[in-house]
Amino acid sequence: MRGTMHMTTREGITEAPIVLVTGHSLGGAVANLLAAHLNGCKTNKPFSFKPHCPTRGIENVYAYTFASPTVVAESKKIDFENIFNIMNSCGNHVHPGSFIAGLNLLFSEVMGCCDVVTWIPGLLLPDVPIWPFVTGPWVRNGQEAYVDMLQNPPLGLNLSDILLEAICNAPDIQAILAGPIISALLNAVGEEHKMGTYYDWMLNLPGDWNKTPDEITWDDVLNWPPNSNP
Numbered sequence: 522m523r524g525t526m527h528m529t530t531r532e533g534i535t536e537a538p539i540v541l542v543t544g545h546s547l548g549g550a551v552a553n554l555l556a557a558h559l560n561g562c563k564t565n566k567p568f569s570f571k572p573h574c575p576t577r578g579i580e581n582v583y584a585y586t587f588a589s590p591t592v593v594a595e596s597k598k599i600d601f602e603n604i605f606n607i608m609n610s611c612g613n614h615v616h617p618g619s620f621i622a623g624l625n626l627l628f629s630e631v632m633g634c635c636d637v638v639t640w641i642p643g644l645l646l647p648d649v650p651i652w653p654f655v656t657g658p659w660v661r662n663g664q665e666a667y668v669d670m671l672q673n674p675p676l677g678l679n680l681s682d683i684l685l686e687a688i689c690n691a692p693d694i695q696a697i698l699a700g701p702i703i704s705a706l707l708n709a710v711g712e713e714h715k716m717g718t719y720y721d722w723m724l725n726l727p728g729d730w731n732k733t734p735d736e737i738t739w740d741d742v743l744n745w746p747p748n749s750n751p
Contacts, residue, residue, distance in 0.1 A: 542584040545716045546638060549589030549606070556584030556604045557593075557662045579603050584663065587719045588636050591643035591659035604663025605739060608639040609670045609713050609722075634673050636713040666742045670722040671712060 540559060544552035559582045584604040611634035631640050643659045712718055727734045730741050 538581065540582045542582070543586065544589070545587045545719060546589070546714065549586035550592045552584055552586045553589055553592050553604060553606065553661050553663065556582055557599065557601065560599075560601055560603070586661070587716070588638055588714055589661055590638055590641050592661055593659060595660045598660050599662050601663045604661075605742075606661045606663055606665045607719070607742060608665065608667055609636040609718060610639060610667040611635055611669045611672075613665070613667050634669065634671075634713075638714050664739065666739070668722065668742065668745055670718055673713070 542552045542556045542559070544550070560579045579601065580603075582603055584601075586604070586606045588608065589606055610631075627637065627640060631637060726741065726745070727737055729745065730737065730747055732741070
């Protein structure tokens with residue numbers, strides 16, 4: 522993307538600047554929400570209380586997030602065409618409807634092949650009101666690409682087995698409930714979530730498609746790797 526940043530004078534900004542927002546992990550979550558706010562601040566809705574930037578429109582904002590957690594209730598999500606979210610994941614997993622089922626899905630199908638951070642808190646929040654005017658599950662604003670960057674298989678862990686082992690070995694109920702779950706989550710946040718994993722994948726993307734960086738499109742991201750779409 523190429524854009525011109527215009528200087529601020531005493532008369533104010535003469536022309537709306539091009540704004541590029543990006544981030545990884547928590548920074549990606551902030552970037553997603555900031556871009557949604559910038560998109561909406563021209564018309565008051567849905568992310569702003571006043572039009573404090575009336576000269577800027579969606580065409581002036583570009584957002585690219587990497588490894589972002591889910592940040593907004595699905596009922597409030599907006600499919601902005603200028604916000605692009607890239608997650609290291611072997612697929613898009615739909616919330617099964619309850620906290621325990623979501624947790625089990627996290628252990629059995631997500632860990633190992635997916636960046637676990639990108640599914641939190643989304644897979645842990647059922648589709649019921651969890652706060653005034655907020656309903657789960659949580660998602661991200663904009664467009665999403667699930668890219669299996671490392672192509673590892675899922676660990677196939679079973680939540681029942683994890684808890685059974687904890688009951689046999691943990692010293693108290695707190696350790697039983699929190700210890701093994703938190704430990705497994707921390708162990709799963711390894712290579713799949715590292716900024717270097719995303720950086721290396723992005724660095725190799727043009728070569729994978731035999732293109733220059735300027736020629737890469739969103740479709741190339743969605744259809745990676747090339748040999749998976751003959």
